Amino acid sequence: MADATHQDAAPHVAVETDVAIIGAGPTGLFAVFECGMLRMKCVVIDTLEAIGGQCAALYPEKPIYDIPAHPAISGGALIEQLQEQAAPFAPIYLLGRRVEALAPHEGGFELRTSKGEAVRARAVIIAAGAGAFGPNRPPLNDLHSYEATGAVRYMVARREELRGKRVVIAGGGDSAVDWALSLKGIAKRVTVVHRRPKFRAAPESVAQMEAAAARGEIDLAIPYQLHGLRGAGGALSEVVLATLKGEERAVAADHLLAFFGLSMELGPIAQWGLGLERSHVTVNPATLETNIPGIHAIGDIATYPGKLKLILQGFSEAAMAAHAIHPRIFPGEALHFEYSTSKGVPAE
Structure with missing residues (x-):
């Protein structure tokens, strides 16, 4: 620019x-x-x-x-x-x-x-x-150490920085859905985490994301919420998810993109x-x-x-x-x- x-x-x-x-x-x-x-x-x-x-x-x-x-x-x-x-x-x-x-x-x-x-x-x-x-931050332990290295982000300045990476996207609005669609051909793996099946994004974008998920291009983790981060030295290895019933699931990840609004x-x-x-x-x-x-x-x-x-x-x-x-x-x-x-x- x-x-x-x-x-x-x-x-x-x-x-x-x-x-x-x-x-x-x-x-x-x-x-x-x-x-x-x-x-x-x-x-x-x-x-x-x-x-x-x-x-x-x-x-x-x-x-x-x-x-x-x-x-x-x-x-x-x-x-x-x-x-x-x-x-x-x-x-x-x-x-x-x-x-x-x-x-x-x-x-x-x-x-x-x-x-x-x-x-x-x-x-x-x-x-x-x-x-x-400023971004609404998820209440996760050790969040700051992962933010400092860029493992946890609230924006994407350059898509190329995520090429070949395992990316977890959390959120149910337009930003989460649009970035899932934008990164599916660049990232090694894209997992979208949302607490319920209904998204707040544009209906056409949601339909495209669901179609991509049906083709195996995007993983949908529903109904889950962020529960924790695992890694060492600010390098992320897994994002831990949980349902409201307390059922946990770990997703391998290099980056977490959290889109919970501003x-x-x-x-x-x-x-x-x-x-x-x-x-x-x-x-x-x-x-x-x-x-x-x-x-x-x-x-x-x-x-x-x-x-x-x-x-x-x-x-x-x-x-x-x-x-x-x-x-x-x-x-x-x-x-x-x-x-x-x-x-x-x-x-x-």
Whole structure:
């Protein structure tokens, strides 16, 4: 994945911009493009050291199947193309820091980062996914020693690292099922562990996995749960499984991939006076504006009736938010909407 331009601002020096975007995931990057098409400059702030959010940090090689015009595209490739799409508008990326405070400032807002910068913007778009995230870890003895060697993982950066390995995948959602399908032709053996026959993944993906299991390409360990790890010096040799009745089974393994979802927290966002509902930010679905005028939320962090947590819906929300913000940046100026096919994109 190409590196984004990472600009460090001097502490206590204000960075002026039209729109401050909190979060450099897919929806945040597309918001740069949509704002740029309306002549609005953006500063993008993210806690991670690289752009891409969960797509880059958790599943850069995992295929995504519901991006229009892409029957399948990896998370990493999607981020690269979104970065390229945003590049003509020269966004400033402030990476590896989080927004610690947000306050009104001269008709707009001032955001303070964990590295001491002040970003002054006329409007704010919160595209922070579901806030800061980390994996939900299984309660297993000696887990840390296996995490340290990479024997236990919560993401896959490169599938090739698992070629010829014995892989146990635990979980019942899309990540577990999709990685089982992705690794079945690469790993020596793939065993999927789930506590019940019903999976929470996309029905078509589950059907493909069950068909692969019927052909002997994937082993299904159902109904089992993780019970223990065996090995020495951080090298894994077996994953011990158990039923609810206490029946145990050991599966030979070099790696355990645990996909039990992410532990989310809003962090400082929860202290900004925004309307919240179950750790999500409530917005007007027509404008994506929060209860504070000038602050909008898009993507997974935003909630409203009928909300779907899909990247493609986040893209639509980015466009709607940009158009809603335009009058704040250019008051009194009529916005004559033009299609990109006729308007084109400015050259770098």
